Amino acid sequence: MPPQYTNRFETSALFLSGLCVVHCIGLPLLLAAIPALANVLALPETVHFYIVLLALPLSLSVLAYGTCQHRSFIPLAMGAAGLFSMTVALTATHHSDEIILSSIGAIVVAFAHINNWKRRSRCAVDAAI
Numbered sequence: 001m002p003p004q005y006t007n008r009f010e011t012s013a014l015f016l017s018g019l020c021v022v023h024c025i026g027l028p029l030l031l032a033a034i035p036a037l038a039n040v041l042a043l044p045e046t047v048h049f050y051i052v053l054l055a056l057p058l059s060l061s062v063l064a065y066g067t068c069q070h071r072s073f074i075p076l077a078m079g080a081a082g083l084f085s086m087t088v089a090l091t092a093t094h095h096s097d098e099i100i101l102s103s104i105g106a107i108v109v110a111f112a113h114i115n116n117w118k119r120r121s122r123c124a125v126d127a128a129i
Helices: 003-033 046-070 074-089 095-128
Strands: none
Touching: 003 046, 003 095, 046 074, 046 095, 074 095
């Protein structure tokens, strides 16, 4: 896969992770500060399922491709752990548990993509020399 496509997929996955963190942390804080927005910003509970459903194949494929390039399993393992945390959050019985697990998972996935990107970039520079 050409590097520009990989970078686009990695950027998309990183953006989704950031969006998830904003949704998990920022939205509850905003609604606590301005409760009247609860009716306007109400999202169906299934949105979490679809976010994870989108994140799983996108993140795992980009991280796996990066692993093939730079031969380090660290970003893939980090990403898998974060995605596992996000998936477990879907089954949480308490809303606060869901927020914590989802937020931690999204942050770990974001760090995995940043780590993967750096390793791929270093690998590409070494190959060019």
